[in-house]
Amino acid sequence: MCWRKASQVSVLHLIYMDSISESYCYSRSGGSESDERASGIEASPRRYNSRKRSSERRSRKRSRRSAHRLEKHHRRSRSDRRHHSSRSRSGSSRRKRRKYSSSERSDSDERSSARRAHKHVDESTNRSVQNNGEHDVDAHAKALTYYWAKVDNDPNNFENWMRLLSYVEKANDIEAVRLSFDTFLARYPLCFGYWTKYACLELKNHNEEKCIQVYERGVSVIPLSVDLWLSYIDFLKRYEQSEEQLRAIYQRAIMVAGREFCSKELWRDYIEWEYSNKNFKAVMATYDQLLTIPTDYYKSSYSNLRTLIDNHHPEELLCEEEYRTVFSNTCRMLKAKNIKVFTNNEDSTALLPDKDREKRALTKPAIADLRLRIKESREKLFEELHTAVNRRLPFENRISRPYFHVKPLERSQLDNWKKYCEFEIREGNRERIQVLFERCLIACAMYEEMWIMYANYMETVSDVETRQIYSRACQTHYLSRKPNIHLSWAAFEERHGNFDEAAHVLDSYEKMSPGNIMIAIRRLGLERRQLLSNTENDATTDCGSLCALYERFINNETLDLKVRSFYAIKYARFQLKMRNNSEEAERIILNALEKDKQSIELYLQLVDLAYARQPFNLDLLLQTLDRAIASPDLPDSVKLQFSQRKMTALEDFSPDVAAIQSHYEAHMQFQNLVKENDKDKAATPRNGPPICEFCPFLMKKPFLCRIRLLAQVMSFTVSTLDNKQ
Structure with a gap:
């Protein structure tokens, strides 16, 4: 038990020292709730909350104490360790384990056997920590193999990924970190919190360039993530980037994430940074920019704008062109009222180039009028912005999960996003529409309908951007195996005459998820329409490629026999209706019947072919019906239906009344026999x-x-x- 306590304290110290370089990345998160939101899971694998951590001095004392305990107990045998780990622990030990073993806490919803196996691996990993803090190579390799095996066996299990990432964070193996995070983020790129964690782990290993690369990859994948941009900017600030470089990264963030409704923190951070640099004109320009963008910062920003105007000279805030315009209007108004513009009697036009003299010479009424004109010129913009925000607030207030999560989204949330996007489309502002759709596709990334809705809108704007949307959707693992988005993409390419690209989309899905009937039908129809677009619709058209495609589906032994019969019926109809080749259609059905002798649909199709043959041949029709009636593979109830159809055909087309009466008598006998058999089956005990x-x-x-x-x-x-x- 003492060994357990010492090892737990030592691991705690390692976790603390590992997280010192990371703490700035989470200083904005505000605790576990923000970590949960950032990572896209209900409980993050490890809590980063710098406010609750002990001081570095206490950490060093704890490290010395744990090292002393480890030195005292590391010579114990493996059996003794198992014995001590299996003994009942005191209340304080249990509290420490609950506090620091986040991986065990995340397993509470798993089966007890899985929890015990995971706990065993964690304990063996902790036991591999030596006095110098290095991991045993064999134990580390076994642990990695264990966690990767769990992920490979069930890659859709998000909890397995969390355990893998939690382990590699503690293992201090940067190569394992890179492999694990790269694989995870390729599968779940919208979990913005893990881009930040990845960058922090690179930073902990003093790889500043790699850290920047990770951040750049993250903001390119999730450009609307305000938290990721702020984390990136905080990192650049700490590493003393130049003012121009920081302003450039701020402008990049504002251009993409600043259009998002909930971008208050980004705007405020940028304004505070410019204000700290005493760049008041940039602050004023940023506030003016905010007056044209509906955000949750619109009221506070307008209030701060008015305060800024009151506290600073107008010349410090406005660009030269606007200042000259406002100043000339003020001069004309004050002169008309015989109010001095300057404290002396100098001519205003002579003083315009000399800004310092002009600033000192302006009277209080002149400055007050300038400020009033600046406010009035922006008041109308604020009223329009206020109206725009109020029209969007009902949709915004109903959004409960704006971030990505692997759990399904409620139908009410999907409906709200759909109505919100429809509202923006009616408004007609292309930039706002695209920003809202991109924001929507973070929360609704796993839903085809939202991607298709976005693509349908973009098709009216740009074919290139529409194709990019479809490509993004089908390359993510959320939608790579869903058929509707692929069908929509293929239809888009076909509408624009790109038959080869449409065929490539459908063939790619067929290879990834074989057996989808809807994809196969669309592929066959695409091939047929391509032939019709290139040649005239007649019987002489070369349909070799289409016939080969039909044959491929019919002879695909990996498909169910009923599905192959379905394709055979489709192929026979094509030969009959499009090629006027009834003999070939009959041959196709007969070949299919040799493989699927119990298919009622094939017999019915054979009867339909006999009815459709020109000129009409009654003998062929009767032979076809007799074939079904005499089949040993069909049940009697089905044979009775074919017998009834033969009776109808004889009554309608036969000139021989003797043949009609003969079959009528045989039909009635067969009907009575079927009824008696049904009664016997009903009387038989179950x-x-x-x-x-x-x-x-x-x-x-x-x-x-x-x-x-x-x-x-x-x-x-x-x-x-x-x-x-």
Whole structure:
């Protein structure tokens, strides 16, 4: 037990020292709730909250104490360690384990066997920590193999990824970190918190260039992530980037993420930075920019703008062109009222180039009028902005999860996003529409309907951007195996005459998820329409490629036999209707019947072919019906239906009344025989599952029947009361 406590304290110290260089990345998060939102999971694998950490001095003391304990107990045998780990722990030990073992806490919803296996690996990993803090190579390799095996066996299990990333963070193996985070972020690129963690781990290993590369990859994948931009900017500030470089990165962030409605923190951070540099004109220009963008910062920014105008000379805030315009209007107004513009009698036009003299010479009424004109020129913009924000607030207030999560989104949330996007489309501002769709596709990344809606809008704007949207959607693992987005992409390419690209989209999906009937039907239709677009629709058209495609689907032995028969029927109809080749259509159906002898649909299609043959051949039709009636693979009830169809054909087309009467008598005998067989089957006792005596349902497991269970409980209760009496 002492060894366990010492190892836990030592691991805690390592975690603390590892996270010192990371703490600035999470100083804005505000605790566990922000970490949860940033990572895209309910409980982040490790809590980064610098406010709750002990001081560095206490950490050093704890490190010395844990090292002393490890030196005392590391000579214990493996059996002794198992013995001590299996003993019941005191309340304080349990509290420490609950506090610092986040991986065990994240397993609370798993099966107990999985928890024990994961706990065993964590304990063996902790035991591999030596006095100098280095991991045993073999134990580290085994742990990595274990976590990667869990991920490879079930790559869609998000918890397995969390355990892998949590382990490599502690292992101090930068190559394992890069492999794990690169693989994870390729699969889940919208988890912005893990881009930040990845960058911090690179920084901890003194790889500043790699850190910048990670941030650049992150902001290119999630350009609307305000938190990721702020983390990137904080990193650049700490490494003493020049003012021009910081301003450039701020401008990049503002251009993409600043259009997002919830971008208050980014705007405020940029304004505070420019204000600290005493660049008041840039601050004023930023406030003016905010007056044209609906954000959650619009009220505060307008209030701060008015305060800025009151506290600074107008010349410090306005660009030269606007200042000259406003100043000339002020001069004309004050002269008309015989109010001095300057404290002396100098001519205003002579003083305009000399800004310092002009600033000192302006009277208080002149400065007050300048400020009033500046405010009035922006008041109308604010009123328009206020109206625009109020029209969007009902949609914004209903958004409960604006970030990505692997859990399904509520239908009410999807409906709200859809209505919000439709509203912006009606407004007609292309920039706002695109920003809203990009923001929507973070929260709704796993839903085809939103991607298709975005692509349908962009098709009216730009074919190139529409193709990029489809490519992004189908390359993500969320939608790579969903058919609707691929069908929509193929239809888009076909509408624009790109038949080869449309075929490539459908063939790619077919290779990834074979057996989808809708994809196959669209692929066959695409090939047919391509032939019709290149040649005239007649029987002489070379349809070799289309026929080969039909044959490929029919002869695909990996498909179910019923599906292959379905394609055979499609192929026969094509030969009959498009090629006027009834003999080939009949051959296709007969070949399919040799493989699927119990297919009623194939027999029905064969009958339809006989009816459609020109000129009409009654003998061929009767032979086809007799083939179905005599088939040993069809049930009697189905044969009776074909017999009825033969009776109808004879009545409609046969000139021989003797043949009609003969089949009528045979048909009635067969019908009576089928009825007798049905009665015998109904009278035969059932050998299947019992029927519940209390309800009309077949009970494979009678104890699962709630009505039966309730009756048994009531019977037991009555008998108990009788016994007591």
